[in-house]
Amino acid sequence: MTDTNDTRPHIPLGLAKRGYTGVIQHLSAREAGSALSDIELESRLIELGFVEGARVEVLHEGLVGRDPIAVRVDSITIAVRRREAMAIIVA
Amino acid sequence: MELPLLHLALVGTPNSGKTSLFNALTGSRQKVANYPGVTVERKEGFFVTPQGRQVSVVDLPGTYSLRGRSPDEEITRDFVLGKASGESVPDLVLCVADATNLRLTIRLLLELKRTGRPMVLVLNMFDIAARRGITVDVERLAKELGLPVVTSIAVRKGGTADLLRLTDEISAKIAAEAEANSWRALSVAELRATQREADRIIADCVSLPARPDTWTARIDAVVLHPVCGLMVLTLILFVMFQAVFAWAQPAMDLLKSSFDALGELVRATLPDGLLQSFLQNGVISGVGSVIVFLPQIILIFLFILLLEDFGYMARAAFLMDRIMGGAGLHGRAFIPLLSSFACAIPGIMATRVIDNKRDRLTTILIAPLMTCSARIPVYTLIISAFIPAKDVWGFINLQGLVMFGLYAAGIASALIVSFLIKFFMLRDYAPAPFMLELPDYKMPRLKSIAIGIYTRAKMFLVRAGTTIFSMMVLIWFLASFPQPPAGATEPAIDFSLAAIIGKALEPLLAPVGFNWQIAVALIPGMAAREVAVAALGTVYAIEGGKEAAEQIGQVLATKWSLATALSMLAWYIFAPQCASTLAVIRRETGSWTWMAVTFTYMLVLAYAASLLTYNVAVALGAG
Ligand SMILES: Nc1nc2c(ncn2[C@@H]2O[C@H](COP(=O)(O)OP(=O)(O)OP(=O)(O)O)[C@@H](O)[C@H]2O)c(=O)[nH]1
């Protein structure tokens, strides 16, 4: 990881707090532990616009376990669970 | 020379306005609403272009790719690829995009190009894009994509003129262009590449202002707040059920007195005899007693339509996802379940958007437990006959509260059943992901609400005129024949077939407090729940003879004990009293087994609930 002082730390979107803004660095479906296969999860995330370079902002979170989260991805808002959002590495 | 029919297909990401466009082109009234996944079926319509070309257009479920992950997406994939049985591939694909939100559609379009079908990109919702200051270089976009691009405003008169003109132009030269289909499921790398390419094209051709929809952000700050959001949701549901009971009353009273007057008129003008009895007892007391509930049905549909058009449904699914997850339900199940408050049939159809088979099956099994609008007549009739209309805590109507309780009981039992299914049948269950686009709010459009209400009201009235009417004729016949022998002293109805059948069933239902009249009413009640009300109306009207010009509600209040009434309410929370729902379950699950499972479990629950309610009520002195 390029975790130096002048770049922001890379974190999974699944751990981001409400109000977090960042840019997608890469996808890593293996980290997510989703019920979907890695390839399927990654495909779905890409189809919803979660690709490298997209700007994301965590707009809202649910009541139970702060889950799911509503994420602004460029020009649209998508609801995902934190479990799947773990596959999206942002900084 | 007559040109062959031109086949168009509407493809695009969910909620981009495909159905609105379909309705605008063909003059149809298919369901439109502001959340992803409204259309779950293929629908064909026809129109003629300005230059006189005959066109068939097919509306398809929205999808983000051609991979077909859920039953609705498979329909779109199969149609576009020409895999659907007995279908040819479309001559021209109209790829419909929400112009305010092009990323995902352009990616889809790049994927669609591989099918080799001639294609047009339709930039729909151009009015919203213009209002937000989004500008699209249409010519450049067409050049980059290598296909024609038009703008459209599906919901405005004349908003499809450009598209029609283009269709004429293209249709003239279309035959030459068909290319080979090179589509196959895209790998992750290809998906990523197409999205990158799409983003590049958008960066070149579209200029976005830095201001997103501020209204949506402001409303969401409250509506999606973890605590406020749930309070708003509860409040909306509570107001909805109170309103159904309280606001509809004046209109219902009016209808009721009109039918009374009509019945009186028939009695006064026609001579005594079979015809008078048929019109007064069979038609007016029977069918009339159901039509009286039209205002309530309209109100519940109005609420649901407003929520759907505004864009609230997807938010509610977001709020409920984890809460329903506790009961083993998927967040996407929320919208089908809420639609089931209107009617379980579209609710069950709407489960096609759920990709996980088990989640979908669970949702289908519990959807009939949601209080559909056909239960309203039964509930209202019994509540107004047995529950005093007083206020509790000063402002809540007790009758409305009981109604709310019945709705709550339906919801609670659905959650419990779902929990049990998860616990006993699907032990190795891993929660399927929840991913849902939350669309921007839109002002509900008066015209589409009016059309929605009109179609629902018409459906209800047509049903009253056909199914309910024919059941009524049957019940009237059963309750009138054979006629009593001359000199009989007992009421005439005691000699009828209805009494014979009812009394044969009575021993089965006596433990739950049902008399023979209820037993007879439950049989035609299988055709539709509200028929039971009509059947009771007819049976009691005939039994009462011609002096009994009383309302069915008043009759019940004198003939039933409170315990019987409560038991009947409990029965209707659960009973599988709807043949059409069972048929749809069979079709959607593709198996008789699941239909039988639904029927059995609901019947068992109904009997158990009624038994318990009746005995507790009797023990408390309400017998
Ligand atoms: N302002 C505006 N609203 C539109 C336009 N076209 C569609 N809408 C609205 O957008 C929403 C979605 O429209 P639908 O026609 O149901 O979308 P769809 O693509 O069929 O959606 P799915 O069936 O879920 O895939 C509705 O609230 C429409 O009223 C348009 O051109 N302008």
Ligand SMILES: [Mg+2]
């Ligand atoms: Mg649609």
